[in-house]
Amino acid sequence: MCNIDHLLSRQHAIAEQCAEPLPIPKFNTYCICNLRGGIGKTSLSFNLSYLADNVLAVDTCPQGNLSYFYNPNYFNSRTSTYDMLLPYFMPGFGKASHVAQRIEATNHFFNGHNAFYIPSTDMLYNFASTMSFAFSQASALTGAQQQQLIDTMLFSLRSEIRRELAETSTQKCLIDTSPFFAGATHLAWHATDALIVPVRTDQQSINSLSLLLQSLSNPASPFLRIMPSNNHIPKIQLVVLTHCGWSTRAGARHQPNQQTRVYLEQVRDLVARYITHFTTSIPENHIVLLDDFLGSGRISTAQSKPINLLTAGESATIQRVRVEVNSSVEKIKNQLLFINNSIW
Incomplete structure (x- = not known):
């Protein structure tokens, strides 16, 4: 099984709520950036x-x-x-x-x-x-x-x-940047203690991930030019590929569409290339996929309501447009819970 297939197999298990948390160290403080x-x-x-x-x-x-x-x-x-x-x-x-x-x-x-x-x-x-x-x-x-x-x-x-x-x-801290x-x-x-890096399924986000990794590596980067006495450089815990889309082919359960697959392969290559900046030496330990929130995200944002509290079929009028939560919200809940259980 190739590396990307391992990731996709795990995403299927996450969607079915039967995946074990990632074998990575746990920390108290994370920076989302x-x-x-x-x-x-x-x-x-x-x-x-x-x-x-x-x-x-x-x-x-x-x-x-x-x-x-x-x-x-x-x-x-x-x-x-x-x-x-x-x-x-x-x-x-x-x-x-x-x-x-x-x-x-x-x-x-x-x-x-x-x-x-x-x-x-x-x-x-x-x-x-x-x-x-x-x-x-x-x-x-x-x-x-x-x-x-x-x-x-x-x-x-x-x-x-x-x-x-x-x-x-x-005991726990999340820093939004x-x-x-x-x-x-x-x-x-x-x-x-460690970074969590969301990366959207587009080329600009992949470029931003590459820039972030270079900022942690290149001595000439603004981050490394001024350093504390202990030379603290944060490790990366997770790269979360966001706004993922999934195949609509008959029988293709939890299979990503072509765009998502292309960017997933690029993310995996970057993680492998810079693996010394991650908290373990196994690239697959540090990549998870998160669905496009679609209507769920719009309702969550408009109502300041966590995704975990939304239910399929729930609807709201946002800027005079009726928006509905579809059944994919259950998969999104499982994905978020998997991330939570893997980091804390």
Whole structure:
């Protein structure tokens, strides 16, 4: 059985809810990232935060879509991710505490879940320039003092997340990121135990995956040019191929269509080529497929409702168009549950 066939056989088992979790190490903190927008980062973060127990979700994307899912009035929050980080780069500002907010207070679908979030703000759009100025000032220092200041800044988000985990009595953390490396995404890579990389079934997303892998490999990349004293480089836990389509041939159960198969082969080749950046040495351990959410995704987004709570036949009117959840939602639930059970 060739490598891609092994992946497809496992996807069939996932759809039938009989697949064993992936044989990969488990961590407490994951960063959901890829250097491109519209590929499913926030949708994956939102749905995994619902499935996880005792979780802290951190929104580092200035667009604030994840924050909106938890609270449509998040922008009125007194303290945000930006406020947590600013004192590390502009001395004189007091450090924040108890920033995280309980999700069930503003999203009733999370009732009974021990889940918190740290909201975003559009001020994060300007944060990259603040970081750049602070790093240039640090470069004027010498020796141990310079490295100590760089460590403090690079690990600022990690320090704040650890404090908030303790204050909320949560053990797990998901960090949603922007499509751009500079700014809070840079800090998220240093705050995480491992990366989860969504990749849409299109060539631009494959190119973005390649760019991300090069950023972890090339000494000239913006990420590797400024490093902490322990040379921390995050490993990749999973590549999640999103928006997958499936064959409609008679008898072709859970078989991908040609477009999905082409991109799956490219992803597998890239993972194999850069396998030293993954948490095991077996490429097939790190690739999973996720269906195109279609109507389920539109309803989930419009209602800030996790996919796991949707049922086939459920419908809603979105922008004057009637949208319905089809039977594929059960397969999507199984795929999300498989990812959840493999990482925690």
